[in-house]
Amino acid sequence: MEHIALYRAWRPQSFRDMVGQRHIIQTLQNAIREQRVSHAYLFSGPRGTGKTSAAKILAKAVNCENGSAEEPCNECEACKRITSGAVMDVQEIDAASNRGVEEIRDLREKVKYAPTEVRRKVYIIDEVHMLTTEAFNALLKTLEEPPAHVMFILATTEPHKLPATIISRCQRFDFRRVSLEEQSERLERICLEEGITAEPSALQYISRLSDGGMRDALSILDQIASFTGGKVSYQQVMDMTGGIPSEQFGRLAAAIKQGDAGLVLQMVEQFMQEGKSADKCMENLLYYFRDLLMIKMVPGADKLTDRVLNPADFKEMAEAFSKEELFRMIDTLNRYQSEMKYASQPQTLFEVALLKICGIPQGGDAAVEQGTSAGRSADADELNRLKQQVVSLEKKLERILQKGVPAAEGRDASKPTRTPAPKMASTAKKPQHMDQYVAAKTGEPFLNVQRQWGQILQSVKEEKVTVHAWFVDGEPVSVWEDNVLVAFKNNIHRETTEKPANKQVIEGVLESQLGNPYRLVTMMLRDWSDAVEGAGKPPAEELKLEHEEAEASGEKPWIDEAIQLFGEDLVVIKD
Structure with a gap:
């Protein structure tokens, strides 16, 4: 009997046929x-x-x-x-x-x-x-x-x-994902009527692989049944889907727990010899540690696990790791999995990821306590280093004060002056009317833009993906009148977005999404944060005027600059 196109044969033809x-x-x-x-x-x-x-x-x-x-x-x-x-x-x-x-x-x-x-x-x-x-x-x-x-x-x-x-x-x-029980029951019924012999564990694993999609489950079952002549076993499902039995992952996890890097690399090589792909191994290992975490933290977690068919058999392994270790391992593997998508040698990255988690401190709470002590020691070292830097800065400032600064009337007006103090401000342009933007940062127009920002980014991507690649670095921070202020973390991204052709694309999307024409205004995110924190302080023009008045009266404005650079606690003024 041929087992071809099971999905077409079992596709629901009435509401009563639908699952879940x-x-x-x-x-x-x-x-x-x-x-x-x-x-x-x-x-x-x-x-x-x-x-x-x-x-x-x-x-x-x-x-x-x-x-x-x-x-x-x-x-x-x-x-x-x-x-x-x-x-x-x-x-x-x-x-x-x-x-x-x-x-x-x-x-x-x-x-x-x-x-x-x-x-x-x-x-x-x-x-x-x-x-x-x-x-x-x-x-x-x-x-x-x-x-x-x-x-x-x-x-x-x-x-x-x-x-x-x-x-x-x-x-x-x-529509929700079909539950594991509902999928398994439907697969058993299909196998019975189609004359397919299947192990319950195989059908259960197929259901887990399909991630709640009945169509995917039928496709996997159809493929395996066609290849094996209507006899589906758990091992065959593993072999054909590139999966790895939980027992093998148990041995790999034990080697990681012991920090046995040689055994870990040997097992990776064995996986590769069996025809497994590095990215699939990484995915399954992530699921395995995730399931260990579920078993450790949630009582009766058999319905929450994705790849472990018998959670009770793996309780011992779950107990061997602390929650903190599992969290750090999952986080490390997830970061390397993201990098593997673009790697020319994914196996190497997989091996590096495993060696990395082999080096994660073991021993549960004791390791956490050791890590805390180490962190305190590192904090103390960092504090000493900062103190040394402060002493060095005090000495430099004292030398500057001893040398003094040339008086304004002694300079040649035709020659450009050079400010001795380093400038800490951003070189990126800042928009005008910053006070209005800060005041409007919680207004309804801004909240409306913020709610639709995901759709705006998607529309920009559909219009021109290269513009989206630069524009996605920005985030809306305020809307004032017909201006949408977007703050960027990276100045190159901001400057490229500001190019007339790119800006025209974005403003066209803003108009179509928001219903009215809007002008794109950009600035750096750090400058926006400074502006928000400085709200309520004297405006820049007033500070400049105070600076000029102080200079005219004989005061030394460069002392104020030193205080701004180093803070009042670090500046000592000596006559």
């Missing part, structure tokens, strides 16, 4: 029964959880020739043709490849006409978050005043990328 979305199905069935179906729905959730399947079932239910019912009959001509995709009035549109405004305008023209084959036109737009801003605006017009014979079903895995104006015009249903 009981509340959503109940709500839709009630709406159909009471004839209160909405004109627009938004189905959001992880991949493979039934969003598109539910959309097609809903399209059949409202167009079934036997009348609108909680379940489509799947026997009439309309149900059969919708299932096969042969009804022009029920269209499934992939927004990833039809994301432009022209495609949506074409759709707007078509919705005006009454359906010709079934009672109601249904447009299923998959991955709707891929539409451009202009396409969303065009779709919005149709969602505001849809014809009575039209229904829209929008499906997406990233609802946060949709404009709020679109979401507010739809009934939203959030």
